[in-house]
Amino acid sequence: MRIVEVGPRDGLQNEANTIPTEVKVAFVDALSATGVREVEVSSFVSPQWVPQLADAEDVFAKIKRPDGVIFSALVPNERGLERAEACGIDKVSLFTAASESFNQKNINATTDESIDRFRPVVAATDLTTRAYISTAFWCPYEGKIDPAAVVRVASRLTDLGVDELSVADTIGKASPADVRVLLDQLLPIAVPVALHFHDTYGMAIANALTAWKEYGIEVFDASAGGLGGCPYAPGASGNVATEDLVFALRASGATLDLAPRAFVEAAQIIEPHLGRPLESHLAKACRTE
Amino acid sequence: MRIVEVGPRDGLQNEANTIPTEVKVAFVDALSATGVREVEVSSFVSPQWVPQLADAEDVFAKIKRPDGVIFSALVPNERGLERAEACGIDKVSLFTAASESFNQKNINATTDESIDRFRPVVAATDLTTRAYISTAFWCPYEGKIDPAAVVRVASRLTDLGVDELSVADTIGKASPADVRVLLDQLLPIAVPVALHFHDTYGMAIANALTAWKEYGIEVFDASAGGLGGCPYAPGASGNVATEDLVFALRASGATLDLAPRAFVEAAQIIEPHLGRPLESHLAKACRTE
Numbered sequence: 001m002r003i004v005e006v007g008p009r010d011g012l013q014n015e016a017n018t019i020p021t022e023v024k025v026a027f028v029d030a031l032s033a034t035g036v037r038e039v040e041v042s043s044f045v046s047p048q049w050v051p052q053l054a055d056a057e058d059v060f061a062k063i064k065r066p067d068g069v070i071f072s073a074l075v076p077n078e079r080g081l082e083r084a085e086a087c088g089i090d091k092v093s094l095f096t097a098a099s100e101s102f103n104q105k106n107i108n109a110t111t112d113e114s115i116d117r118f119r120p121v122v123a124a125t126d127l128t129t130r131a132y133i134s135t136a137f138w139c140p141y142e143g144k145i146d147p148a149a150v151v152r153v154a155s156r157l158t159d160l161g162v163d164e165l166s167v168a169d170t171i172g173k174a175s176p177a178d179v180r181v182l183l184d185q186l187l188p189i190a191v192p193v194a195l196h197f198h199d200t201y202g203m204a205i206a207n208a209l210t211a212w213k214e215y216g217i218e219v220f221d222a223s224a225g226g227l228g229g230c231p232y233a234p235g236a237s238g239n240v241a242t243e244d245l246v247f248a249l250r251a252s253g254a255t256l257d258l259a260p261r262a263f264v265e266a267a268q269i270i271e272p273h274l275g276r277p278l279e280s281h282l283a284k285a286c287r288t289e
Numbered sequence: 290m291r292i293v294e295v296g297p298r299d300g301l302q303n304e305a306n307t308i309p310t311e312v313k314v315a316f317v318d319a320l321s322a323t324g325v326r327e328v329e330v331s332s333f334v335s336p337q338w339v340p341q342l343a344d345a346e347d348v349f350a351k352i353k354r355p356d357g358v359i360f361s362a363l364v365p366n367e368r369g370l371e372r373a374e375a376c377g378i379d380k381v382s383l384f385t386a387a388s389e390s391f392n393q394k395n396i397n398a399t400t401d402e403s404i405d406r407f408r409p410v411v412a413a414t415d416l417t418t419r420a421y422i423s424t425a426f427w428c429p430y431e432g433k434i435d436p437a438a439v440v441r442v443a444s445r446l447t448d449l450g451v452d453e454l455s456v457a458d459t460i461g462k463a464s465p466a467d468v469r470v471l472l473d474q475l476l477p478i479a480v481p482v483a484l485h486f487h488d489t490y491g492m493a494i495a496n497a498l499t500a501w502k503e504y505g506i507e508v509f510d511a512s513a514g515g516l517g518g519c520p521y522a523p524g525a526s527g528n529v530a531t532e533d534l535v536f537a538l539r540a541s542g543a544t545l546d547l548a549p550r551a552f553v554e555a556a557q558i559i560e561p562h563l564g565r566p567l568e569s570h571l572a573k574a575c576r577t578e
Contacts, residue, residue, distance in 0.1 A: 172574075173540075175537060175540030175541050176498060176541055177540060177541045177542055178540070199491075200570060200574050201533070201536055201537070201540075201570050201571065201574060202488075202494050202530075202536070202569075202570035202571070203494055203536075203537050203540070205491050205492055205494065205495045206494045206495035206498050206537065209465055209495050209499075210498075230574070233573070233574045233576070234576075235573050235576050236570070236573040236574040236576070237570055237573060237574075241491075244490070244491040247490055247492075248464060248490070248491065248492050248495065251462075251464030251466060251467070251490075251492070252464050252465055252466045253466055279568075281488065281489060281490050281491035281525070281526055282490065282491070284522070284524050284526060285461075285489050285490060285519070285522045285525040285526075287522070287523075287524050287525070
């Protein structure tokens with residue numbers, strides 16, 4: 001079982017308030033001290049697209065790099081890869097979506113174009129790569145996504161030599177039934193699959209337990225404190241909180257040497273800068289424990 | 290599949306702000322118009338113990354009573370039964386817990402004494418009865434509860450002639466693994482079992498889906514808007530929100546002719562009186578839909 005902590009990138013990217021670099025560094029350091037094996041630290045997309053993560057180089061320069069922790073970053077293209085490798089990242093994250101409309105609005109490219117942009121990045125790096133397939137279940141513009149579209153994208157990414165897919169329920173509307181339908185079709189053709197659930201409709205934990213117990217999925221993305229919210233429904237839950245996911249997996253018998261509370265405490269480093277309290281189930285329950 | 294809407298009783302009982310009677314009546318009327326088949330309306334315990342529900346008679350006198358909806362109430366003893374039957378309730382709810390400490394602190398009785406108090410109530414009424422077994426998984430004072438204690442209480446209640454048990458995860462800490470362990474032991478000996486999950490640690494939906502898919506449980510309690518919070522961790526999630534549960538069950542293929550949004554709208558009748566916004570997943574997601 002492996003948790004990929006995406007709070008510093010996917011979480012903060014969707015937070016409106018600008019977080020000071022030193023606070024991000026303290027957050028990443030707290031996360032890498034939890035025992036989590038992988039942290040997605042930042043993004044090397046153009047700062048004009050994601051101003052919140054414009055300090056990627058500075059963050060990488062200042063964080064501790066304990067042994068045994070993989071520090072990854074989002075990389076949009078070859079220019080981004082140069083910047084990222086200069087920072088000594090351990091793993092490259094790439095981004096596309098199963099929905100054409102989502103890719104058009106989000107990265108101004110067709111799905112095929114977005115995958116074509118990956119090719120030189122994957123070819124140019126010796127690092128491990130993961131590719132996100134966003135909107136793999138539901139799209140905010142197109143509604144339910146046909147699993148065949150996900151399979152097609154996954155197949156192209158696998159052919160390209162990507163090492164891991166992270167299949168994402170971007171608007172948090174997938175149910176365990178949706179998870180089963182997609183994994184039945186996807187697992188036979190795809191490279192190792194991680195799942196990236198959002199908790200917008202409250203089903204993230206049920207989905208993760210289903211994927212693990214019924215399909216043997218052992219890699220899950222999560223964001224400490226549930227940071228990130230949902231950009232398509234401001235105020236709604238977004239990324240499943242790492243502490244909630246770890247709590248549920250451990251309570252269900254997973255071998256996972258992580259303390260849920262450590263992720264609440266890491267997120268509390270960010271909390272004063274958010275303009276709202278942390279809203280994960282455990283953050284709320286811990287406040288008065 | 291049957292949902293028992295417990296917001297007006299279990300939800301409001303745990304809300305600090307006093308809700309005006311006419312607001313409660315509008316809430317119950319909105320709930321009974323959703324198509325839900327059972328609503329727990331109020332409690333006939335002594336008003337000094339639960340001042341929020343001191344207007345039980347008045348609420349029952351003013352609510353609409355559409356055909357096909359069961360209106361129940363909590364009844365602590367024979368005196369409460371007289372009051373409740375004078376209001377024309379359809380079903381009697383009784384209350385005990387699997388944890389001795391919880392019963393002592395909550396109703397100042399041993400578990401056996403609490404069950405002994407049920408006997409004359411069950412004997413005196415022709416109405417259908419349900420009995421809550423609170424703290425059936427975890428207790429705020431004793432920690433993990435031995436399933437054998439739940440089985441013992443369930444067995445006594447079944448012998449007494451209670452028609453339905455509602456087995457409750459009072460502090461919302463049960464995992465699907467806990468649900469499996471308990472149901473394996475409980476179902477062979479108990480009368481029909483409903484499950485009453487709290488979402489404090491974010492596992493309520495996973496638990497309900499497990500109980501339904503793996504054990505065929507078809508009766509679940511829930512509270513519109515997630516009203517009630519958690520009295521043992523102020524600010525934490527309490528009762529699973531009806532809209533979240535209905536959404537997840539329907540998304541998982543349950544035959545349930547209920548619109549999740551109708552429960553959000555019902556809870557919005559209470560929301561201005563709460564002193565906080567509704568915090569169910571769907572209430573948050575709907576705010577900006």
